[in-house]
Amino acid sequence: MKIAILPGDGIGPEIVAQAVKVLNALDEQFELETAPVGGAGYEAAGHPLPEATLALAQAADAILFGAVGDWKYDTLERPLRPEQAILGLRKNLGLFANLRPAILYPELAGASTLKPEVVSGLDILIIRELTGDIYFGQPRGVRECPDGPFKGQREGFDTMRYAEGEIRRIAHVAFQAAQKRGKRLTSVDKANVLETFQFWKDIVGDVHKEYPDVALDHMYVDNAAMQLVRAPKKFDVIVTGNMFGDILSDAAAMLTGSIGMLPSASLDANNKGLYEPSHGSAPDIAGKGVANPLATILSCAMMLRYSLNRAGQADRIENAVKAVLAQGLRTPDIFEEGTTKVGTEQMGDAVVAALA
Amino acid sequence: MKIAILPGDGIGPEIVAQAVKVLNALDEQFELETAPVGGAGYEAAGHPLPEATLALAQAADAILFGAVGDWKYDTLERPLRPEQAILGLRKNLGLFANLRPAILYPELAGASTLKPEVVSGLDILIIRELTGDIYFGQPRGVRECPDGPFKGQREGFDTMRYAEGEIRRIAHVAFQAAQKRGKRLTSVDKANVLETFQFWKDIVGDVHKEYPDVALDHMYVDNAAMQLVRAPKKFDVIVTGNMFGDILSDAAAMLTGSIGMLPSASLDANNKGLYEPSHGSAPDIAGKGVANPLATILSCAMMLRYSLNRAGQADRIENAVKAVLAQGLRTPDIFEEGTTKVGTEQMGDAVVAALA
Ligand SMILES: CC(C)[C@H](C(=O)O)[C@@H](O)C(=O)O
């Protein structure tokens, strides 16, 4: 089994190094091969997703991804910017199913900006479609406005779209995930305004017929944003499109107050996947040894479970992370009075020790 | 001065009745004319926005709008559904600037699901463009997928677009609003993915040159959704497009925990406007006399300030609302131990009494 290791920019290399330590400490050894991506790809090969990096990702059984982006690349033209790497990987590898758990660890309940009774025990799963929608729809660009009161002016435009098969396959992923959890699925749309999402709602409703044991409800995206703030624990699994999922999954992650703890998986039709922390590259703290490596380490657990079929090893890693939290170890982002502040490496070492 | 009164559905008629009482209790009398809209429009004239209602709204100096929608209209085809009324009013009247304050009244700090230190004193203003974007862009519909792996299948699609002049005029509204407040404006976009919002960002940056006294920053919509949960008080004025604004303004309103308190204004280029509470028609509590009329009453204050040029009367209403809160009066949605629970009418009467 081969794992492509793409550390990326900012804190990416530091946190991925800890995750690699953890992978190397497992009973079974995997072949790990590293390649530059994002700003690092641009520096090394003039492109955020160098050909060799894409080839490695395609050949591997799974991909561990750190984070990309740094202010110093903000002035590059769009096709060369670091985030094109992640968009390119998703599209080229067909990683259409993004799984983003938002879990509040009991020890970290105080980190949330929400009241404890609103979020304690929070455990929701957001499933975001990742290769369709307005992210990739054509045509798009800047053109002369063809009609209406602004005719003749320049206008920016994009195309939102979802084909039936695209909706069906993500709906199947979502219903099956719900079957393994609380058997409740909320499909988030904007069917009252958008044709794309009226269509989405209809198709999800149709797929529901194959999953009579799952309770499905439909919710408008504006209401979903409100309910995440008002009563997030009422959700079990949420499924939505790429654009709405981008917004809602970040909002849900922030409810926990500990986004440094949240992993993610992006899967293709055969459960090959890319695994990355839900947080970004945080260039402001890069190289200081203070970044929280746990989201990346927990992303390895998701990788072992979903792509490498090693549920037992995944459990071991997750239990090791729980153990270090129980020991009171905290990186600065989750530190509070009465716990022990540690750096990135110490945290990684503690997880390795707890694996034993 | 003529005000069109459009009560609508659900709790709309009850809450608007209280606001009308308040308008009638002012020193100056306005001409009020009522017409059906939403489901009520459909019942009365077979269309959610009957011609006579639209004509009244066009002729009036300002519009007081309750709320539209009820489950019983969910099975109508889309052009006949209640929400088409509000979309039609916005578009036909050119109400492009939606102002949505999210304010936490000190007496209601406990109603929020967020910790008091995170939200106490919250006072942000979201400015949402309201007549453009993917809400109205053409083409849209369901068609045969023209290319890619799903070619030949059905697909839903919509068009996102913003013309230069559309962005400029909402940017001017936002910079001018910021000048009257904390002089800080956050423009929310998704320029890293969408051509429409790279264009938006460029134009807002250009308009900024005319407002050197306002500090402008640009934020991606996913990050904005996170920051609203993490540290909402860091914002002053937020400006964004129609779709992102729909989501973020509802999330921001819910941060206060008292959405029954939040008014909104939707203005055209001459400050003619439509005023409505930020909450919806709440058909589950309609007719029970428990709905909170304060958001609608506060919408009258916004109307007096923005469209009718009666800032003094607006202040009187806002002070009367503060007074009833200080008296401890609460409708069930904002009730807590130690306060006095009142119904919709009692609350309206109390505001009228406090005006004196
Ligand atoms: C970097 C950006 C293109 C990306 C997205 O919008 O998908 C990021 O926000 C994410 O959620 O992974």
Ligand SMILES: CC(C)[C@H](C(=O)O)[C@@H](O)C(=O)O
């Ligand atoms: C009812 C719906 C069409 C409307 C919108 O999406 O604009 C509503 O959510 C709002 O924010 O006023």
